[in-house]
Amino acid sequence: MMEPELLARLIERHAAALVLYARQWCAAAEDVVQEALVKLAGQRVLPRNVPAWLYRVVRNGAISAARAESRRRRHEAEAAQARPWFQADTDAVMDSETATLALRQLPLEQREIIVAHLWGGLSFEDAGQLAGCSSSTAHRRYLAGLALLRERLGIACPITSELNSNTSKRP
Amino acid sequence: MSDHKRVEQQHVEAALKALLPVPAALDRDRLMFRAGRAAHRSPAWRAGLLAGLLALLAGAGGTFLVMRDSGLRVEYVSVYVSPATAPKPPPPAESPKAPSTPAPESSPVPVVALPEPTWDWFASMTSPAGGYLQLRDQALRWGVEALPSAPAGVAEGTAPLPKNLLQMQAKMLNKMPGF
Numbered sequence: 001m002m003e004p005e006l007l008a009r010l011i012e013r014h015a016a017a018l019v020l021y022a023r024q025w026c027a028a029a030e031d032v033v034q035e036a037l038v039k040l041a042g043q044r045v046l047p048r049n050v051p052a053w054l055y056r057v058v059r060n061g062a063i064s065a066a067r068a069e070s071r072r073r074r075h076e077a078e079a080a081q082a083r084p085w086f087q088a089d090t091d092a093v094m095d096s097e098t099a100t101l102a103l104r105q106l107p108l109e110q111r112e113i114i115v116a117h118l119w120g121g122l123s124f125e126d127a128g129q130l131a132g133c134s135s136s137t138a139h140r141r142y143l144a145g146l147a148l149l150r151e152r153l154g155i156a157c158p159i160t161s162e163l164n165s166n167t168s169k170r171p
Numbered sequence: 172m173s174d175h176k177r178v179e180q181q182h183v184e185a186a187l188k189a190l191l192p193v194p195a196a197l198d199r200d201r202l203m204f205r206a207g208r209a210a211h212r213s214p215a216w217r218a219g220l221l222a223g224l225l226a227l228l229a230g231a232g233g234t235f236l237v238m239r240d241s242g243l244r245v246e247y248v249s250v251y252v253s254p255a256t257a258p259k260p261p262p263p264a265e266s267p268k269a270p271s272t273p274a275p276e277s278s279p280v281p282v283v284a285l286p287e288p289t290w291d292w293f294a295s296m297t298s299p300a301g302g303y304l305q306l307r308d309q310a311l312r313w314g315v316e317a318l319p320s321a322p323a324g325v326a327e328g329t330a331p332l333p334k335n336l337l338q339m340q341a342k343m344l345n346k347m348p349g350f
Contacts (some may be wrong), residue, residue, distance in 0.1 A: 007206055015195035030196050034205075041206030086190040099190050118184065119192055143180065150183045 002041050011037065014051055017119040018058050020085055024112050025062035026069055027083075032061040052126040055116055059130055094153055102152040110145030113138050245313045 015033060022029035036057040040050070047053035085103065086096035103111060109131060116127040117138075128138035149155075310318055333339040
């Protein structure tokens with residue numbers, strides 16, 4: 001049986017990333033995450049890897065919710081899609097809305113690996129199991145997604161910028 | 172992967188990781204309540220199994236009650252009385268016009284000896300200790316044939332019948348306890 005303290009720690013640590021992960025498929029991400037946490041509390045024996053288990057349940061629930069949402073009115077889904085994914089008042093170098101837009105434009109197979117690894121903290125093996133692929137494929141998708149994001153967001157690497165500035169200064 | 176690409180990748184990762192996901196808008200109290208309820212809920216299959224077992228037990232008990240032997244049996248005992256010992260009925264008055272047809276004497280006729288109800292037997296039945304109600308229920312349920320035979324003395328007819336109402340009352344009062 002799950003202790004309330006453990007559940008509170010899991011909510012504290014993983015809830016936001018799980019909601020972000022669920023948003024890759026559906027708009028009612030909070031409901032999906034809540035159901036996953038309740039389901040976890042109902043388990044007699046805790047899973048060996050609790051975060052990976054949670055991400056799997058959230059993924060399945062989000063896909064089911066997305067199917068249900070597609071049957072509802074379209075404008076409701078569009079209004080839900082407009083919700084921001086990231087906090088605006090952070091010290092991040094990029095704008096949260098721009099990042100959300102760029103992330104949304106990525107292919108789903110790359111996006112879910114990036115979210116699970118970068119914000120969920122899952123290993124490539126766990127993320128690959130979630131997506132139904134090998135860990136090497138998951139890593140490859142991750143790198144491809146990062147490259148696309150770097151291009152779209154215009155993130156300049158300090159070394160490259162320094163090199164470019166040095167070449168431009170030369171006569 | 173070259174070092175340059177690795178540095179680029181790390182830079183993008185750091186830039187993205189600096190973005191914090193929007194906090195989950197979960198109703199924490201409701202979630203904890205539901206989680207606690209889910210943790211203490213017995214699985215549905217267990218309740219179903221228990222209900223099935225109880226239904227099976229009830230069915231088996233009902234079948235046993237219907238099919239079991241009640242233990243009460245009515246046994247019919249035929250008493251054959253030979254013509255030599257049987258009391259001979261008084262010969263009917265001969266009428267010259269009615270021709271008599273004598274019954275064949277060779278084959279004994281089975282005669283069921285029924286107890287002759289006499290006054291003592293009746294009094295013992297009417298007394299509360301005699302179990303009149305029990306005998307009545309037995310007669311209603313299994314028939315008159317199932318009633319126990321009268322005592323030997325009664326069957327022999329030793330107790331004289333009361334001749335008038337006063338004797339009958341006195342006899343009844345003597346038979347009933349507490350009078």
